[in-house]
Amino acid sequence: MDSKKAAGEKAAEYVKNGMKIGLGTGSTVYWTIVKLGEMVKEGLRIEAIPTSEQTEKLAIELGIPLFKPYPSMKKLDLTIDGADEVSSDVNLIKGGGGALLREKMLASYSSVFITVVDHSKCVSELGHFPLPVEVAKFGWELTSIQIARLGCAPTLRMANGAPFITDNGNYLLDCPFDTITNPAEMTVKLNRIPGVAENGLFVNMTNILIVGRADGMVRIHEN
């Protein structure tokens, strides 16, 4: 079995009747969403908020009931999402799919945040994967210069020959730091820069990590 499929499907086992859940974005959580679609057809009652337009489309196709955040909303019971890197102390780099802002919002509004990855995403320290940072279009060059002062050479993410636009109408800068030794400090430094909407570091957010292996088995780590 595919290691992404193994991790993604395992996470669906944590979803119970009546839950309000956040649905992540990417090719690993895809398998969670497909499994949840099957479970809904078999009678599971859930309501979900997607972290991207791509996930929203998939959830609608699969018949998963969706809802929008509302002022009186209490915490979501659960959010399940993928990651681009997971460090040995279970901090994450996310945003490879460009959905990091909504992903971080839903993860932080959830009682439980489950991260699903294949084994290739596990590293000792974060930073090999260029850190995605979502920035306002206005003055993005100035924002990029400020980020560069933190020790990287940001590049503007492109798609089909034009700047990639996030679901929130912003640009994305991919920031190769090599190693991020203190992700908590880096998060604060990045988010202090005017023009930064959010960065892809998810520090101390994961409650349950599910790692899929090539043999189709999973390793589960509870934080």
Ligand SMILES: O=C(CO)[C@H](O)[C@H](O)COP(=O)(O)O
């Ligand atoms: O952060 C993300 C999207 O913004 C994804 O969770 C991340 O890129 C992992 O994707 P995949 O499961 O396809 O490897």
